[in-house]
Amino acid sequence: MAAAEAAERLMAAHGTATVVRRQYIDANQLAKMAWTLGRPSVSGVTVSDDAALPDGTPVPAGYHLAYFAPGGLEADLGPDGTDRTFNAPVPFTRRMWAGGRMEWTTNTVSGGCDGLRVGEVAEERTRLVSATPKLSKSSGHGMVLVEVEKELWTRRGLAVVDRRSWIFQPAVAPDTETPKSASILPGAPFLSYKGPSTVHDEMDSTRSTAASGAASISENATDLVRHFCWSPVALFRFSALTFNGHKIHYNEDWSQSVEKQNGLVVHGPLNLINLLNYWQDATGNVTGPQRIHYRALRPLYAGDTYQIRTRGKAAGDGPRPVWDVVVQKNGKDHMSAEIQ
Numbered sequence: 638m639a640a641a642e643a644a645e646r647l648m649a650a651h652g653t654a655t656v657v658r659r660q661y662i663d664a665n666q667l668a669k670m671a672w673t674l675g676r677p678s679v680s681g682v683t684v685s686d687d688a689a690l691p692d693g694t695p696v697p698a699g700y701h702l703a704y705f706a707p708g709g710l711e712a713d714l715g716p717d718g719t720d721r722t723f724n725a726p727v728p729f730t731r732r733m734w735a736g737g738r739m740e741w742t743t744n745t746v747s748g749g750c751d752g753l754r755v756g757e758v759a760e761e762r763t764r765l766v767s768a769t770p771k772l773s774k775s776s777g778h779g780m781v782l783v784e785v786e787k788e789l790w791t792r793r794g795l796a797v798v799d800r801r802s803w804i805f806q807p808a809v810a811p812d813t814e815t816p817k818s819a820s821i822l823p824g825a826p827f828l829s830y831k832g833p834s835t836v837h838d839e840m841d842s843t844r845s846t847a848a849s850g851a852a853s854i855s856e857n858a859t860d861l862v863r864h865f866c867w868s869p870v871a872l873f874r875f876s877a878l879t880f881n882g883h884k885i886h887y888n889e890d891w892s893q894s895v896e897k898q899n900g901l902v903v904h905g906p907l908n909l910i911n912l913l914n915y916w917q918d919a920t921g922n923v924t925g926p927q928r929i930h931y932r933a934l935r936p937l938y939a940g941d942t943y944q945i946r947t948r949g950k951a952a953g954d955g956p957r958p959v960w961d962v963v964v965q966k967n968g969k970d971h972m973s974a975e976i977q
Contacts, residue, residue, distance in 0.1 A: 638726065638727070638728060638729075639770070639779060640729065640770035640771065640772075640779030640780055640781050641770040641779075643725050643726050643729050643768075643770070643781050643805075644725070644768035644769055644770045644781050645768075646726055647723070647725055647726065647765070647768040647781070647783065648765065648767070648768050651722075651723060651765040652765055652768075654764065654765070655762055655763065655764045656722075656761075656762070656763040656764070657760060657761070657762050657763075658705060658760070658761045658763075659758055659759070659760045659761075660704055660705055660758070660759055660761070661757075661758050662696065662704060662753050662754065662755055662756065662757050662758070662759055663755070664689040664690035664691075664692075664694070664755045664756075665689065666703045666704060666878070667679055667690055667694070667696060667700060667703060667755060668684045668689070668690055669703070669874075669878050670700050670702075670703040670878060670910075671684045672684065672874075673871065673874045673875050673878055674910065674911075674914065675834065675836050676914070679694060679697060679700075680694050680695045680696075680697055680923075681923070682694055690755050691755065691756075692754075692755055692756025692757075693754050693755060693756060694754060694755040694756075695752060695753075695754055695925075696752055696753040696754060696755065697913070697914070697917070697925065698739070698741060698752065698913045698917065698925045698926050698929075699739070699906075699909055699910040699913040699914075700910065701752065701753055701789060701797055701799070702879055702906050702909075702910065703878055703879065704753070704759070705759075705761045705787070705789075706879050706880030706881070707720035707722065707880060707881075708880075711882075714882055715730065715732075716730065717730065717731075717732065717883060717884050717885070717891070717895075717896070718882030718883050718884045718888075719732055719881075719882060719883045720882070723765055723783055723785050723803075724783075724805065725768065725781040725783060725805035728807045728808060729779075729780065729781050729805035729806060729807055730805070730807070730808050731805065731806040731807065731808055731809065731896060732803050732804070732805050732883070733803065733804050733806075733905075733933070733936070734801070734802075734803060734904070734905030734906065734933050735782065735802040735803055735804045735905075735932070735933055736801075736802050736905075736930075736931050736932035736933050737784075737799070737800050737801035737802050737930075737931060738800050738928065738929060738930040738931065739797065739798065739799050739800070739928065739929050740797070740798045740927065740928045741796070741797055741925060741926065741927060741928070742794065742795050742796055742797070743927060751793060751796060752789075752796045752797055752925065753789060753791065753796055753797070754791070757791055757792065758791075758792075759789050759790065759791050759796065760789070760790045760791075761787055761788070761789055761790075762787070762788045762790065763785060763786070763787045763788075764785070764786055765783070765784075765785055766784040766785060766786050766800065767782075767783070767784045768781055768782070768783050768784075769781070769782045769783075769784075770782075771804075773806065776806075778806060778807055779807075780804055780805060780806040780807075781804070781805040782802060782803075782804055782805075783802065783803045783804075783805060784800060784801070784802045785800070785801055785802075785803075786798065786799070786800045786801075787799040787800075787801075808895075809895070809896065809897045830868060830869060830900070830901075830938075830939045830940025831868075832866070832868060832940070833868055833870075834865075834866060834867050834868045834870070834871040835864070835865070835866045836863065836864070836865055836866075837863075837864050838861060838862065838863050838864070839861075839862045839864065840860050840861060840862075859919075859947040859949070859950065861915070861918070861919045861946070861947065862944050862945070862946045863911075863915050863918075863944065863945045863946070864942065864943070864944050865911065865942070865943055865944070865945070866940065866941065866942045866943075867903055867907070867939055867940075867941075868939060868940075869887070869889075869901050869939045871939075872886050872887060872901055872902075872903065872904065872907075872939055873886070873887045875904055875906075875907050876904070879904075879906065881904070885898055885901070885902040886901060886902055886903075886904055887901065889901050898936060898938070899936075899938050900938035900939055900940065901938060901939040902936050902937070902938060903936070903937040903938060903939065903941070905933045905972070908933075908937070908964050908971075908972050909929075909931060909972075909974075911945060911964070912929070912931065912945060912962055912964065912972070912974045912976070913926065913929065913976070915945045915962065916960055916962060916976045919947065920960075926976050926977060927955075927957065927977050928976075928977050929974055929975065929976045929977075930974065930975045931972060931973065931974035931975075932972065932973050932974075933971075933972050934970050934971055934972060934973065935966075935969065935970075935971040936971070937964070937966060937971050941966055942966070943964060943965060943966040943971065944964070944965050944966070945962065945963070945964050945965075946962070946963060946965065947960055947961065947962055948961040948962065948963050949961045953977045955977075957977050958977070959975050959976070959977045960974075960975065960976045960977070961973075961974075961975060962974045962975075962976055
């Protein structure tokens with residue numbers, strides 16, 4: 638099947654439907670997200686086993702990904718473990734997060750984002766926006782770009798608009814392709830990583846700052862560099878928290894042998910939240926962003942050491958500047974974002 642036909646079939650199956658779900662925004666799920674990210678507090682409230690986050694606690698930007706996880710029986714998942722609701726048809730079975738954008742409703746009183754809050758019921762409205770045939774620049778093979786939009790509503794009105802994109806490529810033929818970024822070699826540092834996850838900050842690459850205290854350095858925000866290294870345990874916990882069965886994040890044999898990745902892949906949504914946390918800590922903006930537009934460029938793996946840094950700031954269409962923030966490894970961009 639050609640990419641154009643696959644895209645047409647997907648639009649014919651889902652192009653006019655809106656899927657509506659409702660969910661209680663519970664404190665437990667939000668606390669688990671903070672623990673997974675290594676964050677000691679949420680919206681200024683300490684996360685503790687002893688006491689639940691109180692009702693009314695704002696859900697930080699991006700943390701809504703802990704809610705409205707895909708459901709269904711295991712038998713309904715794709716061979717790679719993904720939810721197939723908006724997946725492209727065979728042979729376009731290899732799925733990767735490509736990017737997207739998010740917008741948060743502005744509170745007319747505080748001027749900050751008015752997103753979800755603990756203790757309320759939210760409604761998610763999901764629709765397929767587009768399915769577009771594309772050609773891979775690296776392989777020349779056809780692929781399908783799928784865009785899905787999710788609106789999250791509360792009793793106060795629209796809270797979050799989350800538009801996300803996936804690329805669906807044909808399955809890799811066995812033993813005919815290897816990753817472009819590096820060879821799969823026994824003993825390579827990014828394979829079977831056994832160490833713990835680490836997150837730490839530097840200013841001007843000289844003095845360290847604890848991530849939890851990064852908001853105090855907003856005066857020199859563009860100098861903040863945040864270093865990451867994620868363990869397989871952290872990736873597994875994020876998969877479990879978001880009910881994401883995609884095997885590339887926890888099954889190393891599948892990731893290497895079937896999808897020809899270099900190891901366990903760091904989730905695109907995980908780095909999306911890392912970008913938003915970095916921006917909020919660097920700017921000291923406790924009310925959250927208005928919008929983010931991001932692109933996933935290259936995969937990262939368990940055991941990789943990489944950085945998030947600010948490349949620059951520019952005037953926006955309002956009082957807030959637009960931050961150009963990147964995820965980099967060895968000087969190469971792996972994800973880019975504009976945050977306002």
